[in-house]
Amino acid sequence: MTASASTMQNAGPPAKLESEAPARSSRRGLDRKRLFLWSLPILFFIGAAIIGPYIFPYDSLIVRTGDRLEPPGAVLRDGSRAWLGTDKVGRDILAQILEGARISLIVGGATIVLAGSIGLTFGVIAGYRGGFLDSLLMRLADIQLAFPSILLAIMIAAVLGPSVTNVILTLSLTRWVIFARVSRAATLAAKEREYVLAARATGVPPPLMLIRHIIPATIPPLLVIATVEVGLVIIAEASLSFLGLGVPAGQPSWGQMVAIGRDNLNTAWWMATMPGAALSLVVLAIGLFGDQVRDELDPRARKR
Amino acid sequence: MTAYVVRRVLYALFVLWGALTIIFIAIRIVPGDPAALMLGPTATTEDVEKLRDNLGLSDSMPRQYVAFLGDVARLDFGDSLWLNRPVTKSVSERITATAKLAGAAMLLALVISFPLGILAALRPRSLLDRAVSVLSLIGQSVPSFWLGIMLILVFARQLRWLPSSGSATWQHMILPSITLAMPLIGILTRLVRSGLMDVLYEDYIRTARAKGLANRVVLQRHATRNMLIPVVTVIGLQLGNLLGGAVITETVFAWPGIGRLLVDAIFQRDYPLVQASILFITASFIFINLLVDISYVYIDPRIKLK
Numbered sequence: 001m002t003a004s005a006s007t008m009q010n011a012g013p014p015a016k017l018e019s020e021a022p023a024r025s026s027r028r029g030l031d032r033k034r035l036f037l038w039s040l041p042i043l044f045f046i047g048a049a050i051i052g053p054y055i056f057p058y059d060s061l062i063v064r065t066g067d068r069l070e071p072p073g074a075v076l077r078d079g080s081r082a083w084l085g086t087d088k089v090g091r092d093i094l095a096q097i098l099e100g101a102r103i104s105l106i107v108g109g110a111t112i113v114l115a116g117s118i119g120l121t122f123g124v125i126a127g128y129r130g131g132f133l134d135s136l137l138m139r140l141a142d143i144q145l146a147f148p149s150i151l152l153a154i155m156i157a158a159v160l161g162p163s164v165t166n167v168i169l170t171l172s173l174t175r176w177v178i179f180a181r182v183s184r185a186a187t188l189a190a191k192e193r194e195y196v197l198a199a200r201a202t203g204v205p206p207p208l209m210l211i212r213h214i215i216p217a218t219i220p221p222l223l224v225i226a227t228v229e230v231g232l233v234i235i236a237e238a239s240l241s242f243l244g245l246g247v248p249a250g251q252p253s254w255g256q257m258v259a260i261g262r263d264n265l266n267t268a269w270w271m272a273t274m275p276g277a278a279l280s281l282v283v284l285a286i287g288l289f290g291d292q293v294r295d296e297l298d299p300r301a302r303k304r
Numbered sequence: 305m306t307a308y309v310v311r312r313v314l315y316a317l318f319v320l321w322g323a324l325t326i327i328f329i330a331i332r333i334v335p336g337d338p339a340a341l342m343l344g345p346t347a348t349t350e351d352v353e354k355l356r357d358n359l360g361l362s363d364s365m366p367r368q369y370v371a372f373l374g375d376v377a378r379l380d381f382g383d384s385l386w387l388n389r390p391v392t393k394s395v396s397e398r399i400t401a402t403a404k405l406a407g408a409a410m411l412l413a414l415v416i417s418f419p420l421g422i423l424a425a426l427r428p429r430s431l432l433d434r435a436v437s438v439l440s441l442i443g444q445s446v447p448s449f450w451l452g453i454m455l456i457l458v459f460a461r462q463l464r465w466l467p468s469s470g471s472a473t474w475q476h477m478i479l480p481s482i483t484l485a486m487p488l489i490g491i492l493t494r495l496v497r498s499g500l501m502d503v504l505y506e507d508y509i510r511t512a513r514a515k516g517l518a519n520r521v522v523l524q525r526h527a528t529r530n531m532l533i534p535v536v537t538v539i540g541l542q543l544g545n546l547l548g549g550a551v552i553t554e555t556v557f558a559w560p561g562i563g564r565l566l567v568d569a570i571f572q573r574d575y576p577l578v579q580a581s582i583l584f585i586t587a588s589f590i591f592i593n594l595l596v597d598i599s600y601v602y603i604d605p606r607i608k609l610k
Contacts, residue, residue, distance in 0.1 A: 139318075139322070140322075142319055142322075143319050143322030143323055143326065144326075146319045146320070146322070146323045146586055146589060146590050146593075147323065147326075147548070147582075147586055147589070148544055148545045148547065148548025148585065148586075148589055149545070150545075150548060150551060150552070151548035151551070151566075151582065151585060151586075154551065154566070154567065154570065155330060155582060156330075158570045159330060159333065231445065235447045238447055238449070239447060239448075239449060239552055242449045242552065242555075243551070243552070243555065243567060244571075245570075255447075255449070258449060258450050258453065259449075261453075262453050262556075265453065265456065265457060265461060266461065269457055272450070272453050272454075272457070273454065273457070276447065276449075276450030276453070276454070277450075279447055279450065280442075280445055280446045280447065280450065283445040283446075283447070284441060284442060284445040284446075286445075287441045287444065287445050288441065291437075291441070
């Protein structure tokens with residue numbers, strides 16, 4: 001079935017034949033306005049992570065015993081308002097969440113870039129060269145995927161010890177396989193395309209071939225995977241930090257804040273609730289945006 | 305058929321060997337001497353030496369590797385220093401507890417996600433469909449450690465309906481199973497929905513409808529079975545992930561499963577225990593995926609031909 005034919009056929013459910021989709025699916029190109037709209041919550045998160053700590057500064061050394069365990073919205077002794085409450089030593093939860101947003105942003109972004117570039121490099125080379133190198137890579141990927149990913153992360157993080165860099169390394173090591181598989185598949189598909197055959201016939205050298213013709217073809221599927229993965233990576237970082245294997249103590253991260261809040265569940269419900277809610281909302285926003293990206297780049301999915 | 309199964313079994317064994325090798329190497333590149341770490345700073349040099357000999361750490365690498373593979377074959381991983389008993393015993397007890405939890409979560413996820421996914425697929429773009437899509441995305445977005453704590457906050461602390469931790473009664477299973485099932489419900493609902501929608505446009509479904517089969521029969525006999533392949537694949541992958549991923553949920557609810565045992569073992573630097581727990585989880589994961597591969601033959605007879 002050709003792509004265009006399936007799009008037409010799939011325009012509506014066969015149960016009721018009035019088709020609803022053709023007007024949408026016949027549209028060409030990216031709907032940038034819609035994508036931008038759906039990216040607003042994510043941009044807000046990035047903005048809050050970058051600018052937030054300047055507006056609500058956080059100092060891990062400050063102890064204000066008079067303001068300890070104040071509920072959300074309470075007015076503190078110095079007249080300021082703790083919008084999301086305070087912790088056991090009177091530190092503002094909102095300020096901690098904004099600090100934690102930085103960690104999530106840094107780990108999420110850096111891991112996707114690192115895992116993505118490793119995966120892209122290996123995937124494209126394996127897919128383009130084929131042969132022994134290719135089967136070696138795929139067997140390695142299969143073996144790695146035999147470990148549940150959180151388990152692998154726990155194992156590597158325990159070996160490396162807690163630090164932001166190590167979390168990024170750990171999660172990149174557990175995630176590169178996904179990117180490698182996707183870029184390999186995209187490379188295999190691109191290799192057979194006529195423009196690539198034509199380029200090869202005219203004697204384009206392999207490195208140039210990869211950069212000019214193969215890699216661009218792998219970018220759309222990689223982008224779709226990246227939007228899915230960034231949410232998973234942010235959750236994985238928080239989970240590691242929750243277990244005490246991620247970001248070191250003293251540096252507020254969302255997972256660690258939830259872990260501390262869990263010990264104060266009876267006295268201060270907000271301590272665990274607020275950072276977890278922030279985490280869930282960010283991951284949800286990324287998921288919603290990811291759905292839109294997939295719809296835009298994969299017209300077959302648009303009907304859904 | 306037999307050739308296919310044999311090939312899958314051999315490949316599973318190969319992957320298992322690779323995983324074993326990775327575990328072997330990972331444990332040995334940990335910075336510092338495991339024996340010294342296990343005994344702590346108060347240990348004497350003789351004690352450390354003795355433990356090194358007991359663990360076989362003084363042998364050469366190839367010899368250690370052969371001994372390791374032998375231990376695995378005999379399912380003998382020595383004694384846990386922390387628990388002071390054979391590692392294999394602890395691990396098999398704990399893996400039963402985890403399997404119970406994972407089974408309950410999987411059942412819950414199947415019972416909820418199939419009807420939801422099918423209903424949504426039958427009425428695309430309806431209000432119900434959109435609601436199901438958003439709900440399944442929420443299920444996938446909420447991190448399990450936080451969801452578990454929120455459930456404890458509401459149902460254990462505020463309403464006092466259910467116990468918050470432990471494993472004494474069946475009530476103890478409710479909150480952890482829901483926590484574990486939530487992301488799964490999200491994934492499976494989406495998969496059932498999109499799988500069914502793909503199938504519904506196939507020619508044979510139109511033929512089935514055209515010859516006048518009732519909608520229910522078309523769905524049951526023709527559509528559902530054909531969307532099962534991707535769904536079963538993901539169920540297998542997720543079942544494996546439940547075993548390993550239960551780490552977080554088990555920690556939150558103090559459930560005595562293998563995941564919590566592993567995390568405790570890591571913090572106690574109990575290497576025999578770490579090694580055996582990872583090995584059991586990984587082996588079950590590989591075994592489940594092998595079963596999935598074999599089940600394809602029954603779901604989709606076309607695979608036999610390849």
